[in-house]
Amino acid sequence: MLSPSTHDHFAFDHFTCDHDGERLSCVSGSAGGGPTATAVLLHGAGVGNKERLLPLLEEFVARGCRGLALDFSGHGESSGALGELSLKRRFEQAVAVIDASVPADAPLILVGFSMSGQTVADLAGHYGERAAALGLCAPAVYGAAAWPVPFGDGAGLFSELIRTPDSWRRSPALDVLRAYAGRAVLAVPGTDTVIPADVTEAVAEALATRARFTRLELPGAEHMLGLWFRDHPEDRRRFVDALLGGPDDQGRKTTGSSASVAE
Incomplete structure (x- = not known):
């Protein structure tokens, strides 16, 4: 089901993808032309949704990429209850949308915010060499035990697992990022009261292992x-x-509103 809408200077196609009993709200765009990479934008947890990412999606499309974003179940315009979502279901929903709407041989630029840092790593492990670039924006990573557990109401097993001190240090996501050899960008806010600095530095160290970082x-x-x-x-x-x-x-390390680069 496609319906066009205009965001600033670009027309996006809004569509839905049915997966695992949920109807996922998605948006895509393309500047036309031949085969090109697809930028897949994944929002964070809580009140996150695809709408706030449309200007970034437009930026990728303006550079000649295809663009794709979705609302995970329980978010935005998608069906489902947030408490029933899990890291595993987020991964599976993203795979379902990508496989249904992106050519099977197209390179992927995977961009994730906050909780979707974990999802980007999961997707990079799944798609292998198709993952041409990773964009991690104030990313989170989680221990393997938390991956299949529904989020619940904030007071259940998932919350208990992710609040276990240093449980994130054993995250399989860090192993994936250490092995990743493509282009990677880590966007770090000046103030982050959600993601501990140790997590950010662990992600940075993992990406610096092999990636063009x-x-x-x-x-x-x-x-x-x-x-x-x-x-x-x-x-x-x-x-x-x-x-x-x-x-x-x-x-590279860039700092400030104008690019100041220190090699």
Whole structure:
């Protein structure tokens, strides 16, 4: 089911994808032309949704990529209850939408915010060499025991597992990121009261192992980087530049509203 709508200067197609008893609300766009990479944008937990990511989606499409975003079940315009969602179901829903709407040989640019840092790692492990670039925005990673557990109401087993001290250090996501050899960008807000600094540094160290890695510092931003990129077009462009740039960007660290690069 497709319906066109216009966001700023670009027309997106809104559609739904049925998976595992849920109807997932999705949006896609393309500048036309031949085969190209598809940027897949994945929102965070809580009140996260695809709508706040549309300006970033438009930025990718303006550079010649295909763009795709979805509401996970229990979020935005998708069906389902948030308490029934899990990290496992998030992964499976993203796979279902990608496989249904992206050509099977198309490279993927996987971008995840907060909780979707884990989902990006899960997808990178699943799609292997098709994952041409990873964008991790204030990302979270979780221990394996939490992966299949429904989120519940915030006071159940999932919350207990993720609040176990240092449980994230054994996250399979970190193993995937250590092995990843494509382009990777880690966007780090100046103030993050959600993701512990130790998690951010562990992700950075994992990506620095093999990836062509850029760390993008956003000193004025807080945790919700989807909203930050929505409202700060210069930083939005810098993020996309870093993900789509050439191989000479390896090891970059950029800081501030204007790009200040330290090799």
